[in-house]
Amino acid sequence: MLAASRAGVPERGELPKYFQVKQKIDAVLDELGQGTPLPTEREFAERFGVSRMTVRQAIRELRLEGRVQRSGRSTVAAGPKLVQPLILASYTEGLRRQGRRPGRELVAFEQLAADPALASGLLVEAGAPVFHLERLLFADEERVGLESTYLSAERFPALATEFDPRTSLYAYLRAAGVVFADADERIETVLASPREVQLVGTSPALPMLLLNRVTRDRDGRPVECVRSLYRGDRFSFTAHLVAEES
8 A cells, every 4th residue: 555645744644743733732822822822732632632742743843834933932923924025135135025023133343355155146256355244143032043255355345434333234235225136045044153043042943944035236247145044833935926927
């Protein structure tokens, strides 16, 4: 006989016990407000007639999905995920459209020599001076990501003295005369490095969304190379697709 095609479903079609408990806890979450502490593992185990280990696995799955999160020593109901459209706009602009308060905290602002890969992305000579701007991303004071932006220091020489890292880089660049035109972006799932885990304040087992973008102006010149890392439990992305003419 052929095995069941759905992962985790035995041949008889029965759902694993932890998954059944996960569904029941998920229904409980629908009745709880954001930030409300969950009942304890012991209480869930007694309510559903299962072991605490089964409850722990179910809650772990819900945390990876962004349905619950840690708050101090408690597990609480999480709010809805932030939904960022895949458009040519800054993180600040995207969050404000959702009525959320964006924030950034400077981690590093330095000048580097462009390595071959970065030089190719920015269309500069290898070894040319490049600004590296690394910032933590916040949504309503919650850490949700880490962003590294690279720009040509020759093209934007005043960046280090004029730009306030707590504000929108796109707003600064537009004021400097840049007209954004298009970008290439690649999205993949990764696990954060130990350094990134510490900075973002997440779990090393939590999947992250990694976006790599090269943005160009209306003359086709690269403006920036960006590496953005977002918490997979707090972010989702949407895109508007149109049919390609045959």
